[in-house]
Amino acid sequence: MTDVTVALRMIQDRISTATVNSGRESTDIRLVAVSKTHSTAAIRQVLAAGVLEFGENYLQEATQKIQNLRGTAAIWHFIGRIQSNKTQSIAGLFDWVQTVDRVRIAGRLNKHRDSGLRPLNVCIQIRLSPDPTRPGADPDTVAGLAEAIEAMPRLRLRGLMCMPPLENDPAQTAAHFETTRAVYDGLKRDGHELDTLSMGTTNDLEAAIAAGSTLVRVGTAIFGPRQNNQGA
Numbered sequence: 001m002t003d004v005t006v007a008l009r010m011i012q013d014r015i016s017t018a019t020v021n022s023g024r025e026s027t028d029i030r031l032v033a034v035s036k037t038h039s040t041a042a043i044r045q046v047l048a049a050g051v052l053e054f055g056e057n058y059l060q061e062a063t064q065k066i067q068n069l070r071g072t073a074a075i076w077h078f079i080g081r082i083q084s085n086k087t088q089s090i091a092g093l094f095d096w097v098q099t100v101d102r103v104r105i106a107g108r109l110n111k112h113r114d115s116g117l118r119p120l121n122v123c124i125q126i127r128l129s130p131d132p133t134r135p136g137a138d139p140d141t142v143a144g145l146a147e148a149i150e151a152m153p154r155l156r157l158r159g160l161m162c163m164p165p166l167e168n169d170p171a172q173t174a175a176h177f178e179t180t181r182a183v184y185d186g187l188k189r190d191g192h193e194l195d196t197l198s199m200g201t202t203n204d205l206e207a208a209i210a211a212g213s214t215l216v217r218v219g220t221a222i223f224g225p226r227q228n229n230q231g232a
């Protein structure tokens, strides 16, 4: 077995143990392999091992890899900060955008999503930190943003995404996940048809799954430490 196969087996074991420990079905969780800074060749190995979904944070770096992997079964999630002058490229290249946090960005993605492509899957990134420089929508604005996105024909709202501050201690991270879950449940109770709660990374996927995550975004545990050559 290659290193990648071993790493994937370990992460899949962690996911299924966490899922079973939370009293959930192990098929409830999807795995997005976060490939930022890793090469097309590394992504090909993960694809060959049967993981089809990849997350990328930087448009320029992702563009090359997505082009290199045209014709494969790879599904691409944009999980980085969205600059408004990049929305056209993002809407053309990706299958999912998980980091929508304001109506103006959603509107631009909707406008640029080609009618020949399926609607772009979208998650609203929620910001629970009071620090306004951090990305994400304030919880008070999430319901309005969800309604705005649902009125956009080229977007399909799937759910919420959160990324707790890296410096958080485990108790704070768990609280962050629980709050996100509560906002998600509230939206569903109000009639929004959502199926995706994107939370959990290499360090905290157990806590995220315990809080109800349906999608984990795992980089380091699959690909190893990030490379600094942001290679294609």
Ligand SMILES: *Cc1c(COP(=O)(O)O)cnc(C)c1O
Residues within 6 Å of the ligand: 034, 036, 057, 079, 080, 163, 201, 202, 203, 217, 218, 219, 220, 221
């Ligand atoms: C880099 C990144 C991840 C993956 O983090 P790891 O600790 O490498 O698993 C997940 N989500 C987002 C938004 C990221 O930027």
